[in-house]
Amino acid sequence: MESMEREGLGLTSANDHCQQPAGRGFCPACGREHSFARGLAQVHALALMRELAAAKRIDLLAPPAKANPRLGTGYLFGEARGQMFGVMVCRDQAGEERVLRAFSCQYNGLWEVEGWVGPLFAVREFQALTEEFDPKLKALGAEIARREAEGLCADGLRRERKRLSQWLMREVHALYRLQNFRGQVRSLAEAFVGPGGIPTGAGDCCAPKLLQHAAENGLTPLGIAEFYWGKENHSRTREHGRFYAACKEKCAPILGFLLCGLDER
Numbered sequence: 001m002e003s004m005e006r007e008g009l010g011l012t013s014a015n016d017h018c019q020q021p022a023g024r025g026f027c028p029a030c031g032r033e034h035s036f037a038r039g040l041a042q043v044h045a046l047a048l049m050r051e052l053a054a055a056k057r058i059d060l061l062a063p064p065a066k067a068n069p070r071l072g073t074g075y076l077f078g079e080a081r082g083q084m085f086g087v088m089v090c091r092d093q094a095g096e097e098r099v100l101r102a103f104s105c106q107y108n109g110l111w112e113v114e115g116w117v118g119p120l121f122a123v124r125e126f127q128a129l130t131e132e133f134d135p136k137l138k139a140l141g142a143e144i145a146r147r148e149a150e151g152l153c154a155d156g157l158r159r160e161r162k163r164l165s166q167w168l169m170r171e172v173h174a175l176y177r178l179q180n181f182r183g184q185v186r187s188l189a190e191a192f193v194g195p196g197g198i199p200t201g202a203g204d205c206c207a208p209k210l211l212q213h214a215a216e217n218g219l220t221p222l223g224i225a226e227f228y229w230g231k232e233n234h235s236r237t238r239e240h241g242r243f244y245a246a247c248k249e250k251c252a253p254i255l256g257f258l259l260c261g262l263d264e265r
């Protein structure tokens with residue numbers, strides 16, 4: 001019931017905001033900002049909310065008997081809390097309208113679910129890397145805890161763990177391939193604009209996933225709408241069933257590159 005009320009709120013704002021920028025980023029190559037609006041994607045996002053509310057799972061292409069329990073939406077209302085979902089309306093090369101869907105980051109540990117666009121990297125490569133180095137990080141953590149419990153110094157090990165996790169982060173980032181609407185391809189580090197390091201989860205939000213998929217597959221985006229589904233986040237900046245613009249921390253620094261070339265289509 002609550003979700004239906006929130007959908008109502010979303011629809012009211014749809015009419016006011018659907019042509020305003022819902023995501024933007026500065027593009028150094030063009031020396032200006034590129035942006036996208038929600039447009040008709042808002043209507044398709046509301047349809048997705050209704051589907052999620054009714055089916056209570058995200059493997060919407062699977063028949064009910066074959067539903068994967070891991071893909072139920074109950075997960076979003078528990079400890080893990082909710083996450084962002086995104087919908088893109090685009091035009092294919094034949095001029096047909098198409099609708100794509102994405103969830104942010106992983107869903108209950110899964111990067112790939114049928115019916116949803118995947119991440120900006122090859123999942124096999126990501127898994128090979130994390131399967132090799134996560135146990136090493138865990139072992140270091142356990143050893144640090146053991147030493148501390150015995151009153152011994154663990155500073156050296158702590159530095160080693162920090163170095164290893166920073167190295168792993170750089171290696172993971174190097175797996176990301178970003179493509180824009182000029183056909184240019186960059187790594188996450190090359191596409192990222194702005195001071196400071198690349199935040200964890202950059203490139204894993206819905207808008208980058210959807211734009212990347214469109215650019216790679218010759219689709220022209222017409223609008224993207226992103227909404228939150230599930231228990232509100234700790235800081236209450238994300239609430240169930242509400243629409244949000246692309247985030248400033250992780251998305252804005254790469255949207256300039258990802259959107260480049262789109263407004264010339």
Ligand SMILES: [Zn+2]
Pocket residue numbers: 205206246247248250251252
């Ligand atoms: Zn984001």
Ligand SMILES: [Zn+2]
Pocket residue numbers: 027028029030031034256259260261
């Ligand atoms: Zn540009």
